[in-house]
Amino acid sequence: MKASVTKGLGQGFVVEEVELAAPAGHEVRVEVRASGLCHSDLSVATFIGGEFPVVLGHEVAGVVTEVGPEVTQVKSGDHVVGSLIQYCGACVNCLGGRTHICFHPEATLRAPGQAPRLNWNGAPVVQGMGLGGFAQEALIHENQLAIIPDEMPWAPAALIGCGVLTGAGAVLNSADVQQGETVVIMGAGGVGMNAVSGARIAGAGTIIVTDIEDGKLERAKAFGATHVVNSRTTDPVEAVRGITGHGADHVFDFVGVRPVTAQGMRMLGKGGVLYLIGVGGNDAGVDVSAMVALSGSQKVQGVYMGSSNLKRDIPFYASMYLQGRMNLDDLVSKEIGLADIESGYESLKDGTTARVVITDFS
Ligand SMILES: NC(=O)c1ccc[n+]([C@@H]2O[C@H](COP(=O)([O-])OP(=O)(O)OC[C@H]3O[C@@H](n4cnc5c(N)ncnc54)[C@H](O)[C@@H]3O)[C@@H](O)[C@H]2O)c1
Ligand SMILES: [Zn+2]
Ligand SMILES: [Zn+2]
Structure with a gap:
C-alpha cells in the first residue's frame, strides 16, 4: 500500500510503497478514507522529532476491512474514527474513566520483538501514535477506534479524532x-x-x-x-x-x-x-x-487530548454534527491527495485555511 513516510527530522513527507502486516490480537485493519493534517504531526516532523522513519497522521476516519482474532468492539464494514489516545482499559486511571492518562498506553501496540505492523524496504517503520493515518490503510488497536454513524461524511469525521476531541x-x-x-x-x-x-x-x-x-x-x-x-x-x-x-x-x-x-x-x-x-x-x-x-x-x-474518553466522545461529537449543533464543515478548508501533505501544511499558514484533509489516497 502507499504511505507517506517521514524519514528524519526536517525531511518532509514522501509517498512510498509500505507493507502492512495482517491484523493480530486486538488489531483492526482500516481502509483510510480521510486523514486530517494536524499541526502536532508537523511539529514531530520539524522540531520535536522521535523515532524515524515514521508514518504520521493521527486524524483518521475509514472503514474496517478486517479484524484480528481477539477483536470484539468493531466489525468489518463499520465506519470508524481513530484517536491517538492509547489506553489499556485495565489500569486504575482507565478504570476510573480517565483513559487519556492511562499508565500502559503501550498495551495498544505490538510488543518489542513482535514483527512490526509496518515495513518499508524490508525494515520496520514506526506507526505514529499507533495510527499512521497518512496511508491507504492502517492497522489500529480496537481501543483507539470509535464507531460513527454511516451517514457521517469522511472529512469532518476525521477531524473529530484530534482537533475536536482536543x-x-x-x-x-x-x-x-x-x-x-x-x-x-x-x-x-x-x-x-x-x-x-x-x-x-x-x-x-x-x-x-x-x-x-x-x-x-x-x-x-x-x-x-x-x-x-x-x-x-x-x-x-x-x-x-x-x-x-x-x-x-x-x-x-x-x-x-x-x-x-x-x-x-x-x-x-x-x-x-x-x-x-x-x-x-x-x-x-x-x-x-x-x-x-x-x-x-x-x-x-x-x-x-481534551481529557477525552474517545469511545464516549467521538460518537457524541458525530451526533452533534449530524444534528447541526457542531460546525465541522467550515473547518475542512481544503481536500488534498496523499502526495500533497507538504503543500497542505504550507497552505495552513494562510489566514483563511482552518484544516486540510487528505481524501484522495489513489
Ligand atoms: N494538548 C493536546 O493534547 C493537543 C492536541 C492537539 C493539538 N495540540 C496543539 O494545539 C495547538 C493548536 O493547534 P491548531 O491545529 O489549531 O493550530 P493552528 O496553527 O491552526 O492554530 C494556532 C492559531 O494561533 C494563532 N496565533 C499565532 N500566534 C498568535 C499570537 N501571538 N496570539 C494569538 N494567536 C496567535 C495562529 O494565527 C493560529 O490561528 C497546536 O500547538 C497543537 O500542537 C495540542
Ligand atoms: Zn492532532
Ligand atoms: Zn490504562
Whole structure:
C-alpha cells in the first residue's frame, strides 16, 4: 500500500510503497478514507522529532476491512474514527474513566520483538501514535477506534479524532465550563474553533477569541465567538478585562508561545483557570507568581487530548454534527491527495485555511 513516510527530522513527507502486516490480537485493519493534517504531526516532523522513519497522521476516519482474532468492539464494514489516545482499559486511571492518562498506553501496540505492523524496504517503520493515518490503510488497536454513524461524511469525521476531541474536550471535559461562564480562547486555528463550539454547547455566557489574523477572527465569529480581539493591534489582556469587568473564568491557550501564555495568565479573574494546550515551540510554558495565583485562587492546568474518553466522545461529537449543533464543515478548508501533505501544511499558514484533509489516497 502507499504511505507517506517521514524519514528524519526536517525531511518532509514522501509517498512510498509500505507493507502492512495482517491484523493480530486486538488489531483492526482500516481502509483510510480521510486523514486530517494536524499541526502536532508537523511539529514531530520539524522540531520535536522521535523515532524515524515514521508514518504520521493521527486524524483518521475509514472503514474496517478486517479484524484480528481477539477483536470484539468493531466489525468489518463499520465506519470508524481513530484517536491517538492509547489506553489499556485495565489500569486504575482507565478504570476510573480517565483513559487519556492511562499508565500502559503501550498495551495498544505490538510488543518489542513482535514483527512490526509496518515495513518499508524490508525494515520496520514506526506507526505514529499507533495510527499512521497518512496511508491507504492502517492497522489500529480496537481501543483507539470509535464507531460513527454511516451517514457521517469522511472529512469532518476525521477531524473529530484530534482537533475536536482536543478543542471541544478541553472546554467540556477538562474545564467543565458551566452555563454563563466567561471563556477566552487564544488561537483561532482548527483546534480553537472546536473550543468555540464546545463553549456554545456548554452554554458559556461570553466567548472571547484572540488571534493575530483578522480572517481567522472573522471565522471565529461565525463559529459563535461573542467577542474577538486581534492581539497584534490590541492589548488582549486589557481587552478581556474590559469585556469581562473582572477577568475570565477560563482561558484556553491554543498558541503555546511564552508571551501569549503569560498574557493568558493575566486575563484570569478570581478563581480562574489557565489551560495549556498548544505547544508553539520547545520552550512553551508559563511563569506563575505564587502571590498572584494564591490571592486570586487561580490554577494552571495542562490538558492532554481534551481529557477525552474517545469511545464516549467521538460518537457524541458525530451526533452533534449530524444534528447541526457542531460546525465541522467550515473547518475542512481544503481536500488534498496523499502526495500533497507538504503543500497542505504550507497552505495552513494562510489566514483563511482552518484544516486540510487528505481524501484522495489513489
Ligand atoms: N494538548 C493536546 O493534547 C493537543 C492536541 C492537539 C493539538 N495540540 C496543539 O494545539 C495547538 C493548536 O493547534 P491548531 O491545529 O489549531 O493550530 P493552528 O496553527 O491552526 O492554530 C494556532 C492559531 O494561533 C494563532 N496565533 C499565532 N500566534 C498568535 C499570537 N501571538 N496570539 C494569538 N494567536 C496567535 C495562529 O494565527 C493560529 O490561528 C497546536 O500547538 C497543537 O500542537 C495540542
Ligand atoms: Zn492532532
Ligand atoms: Zn490504562
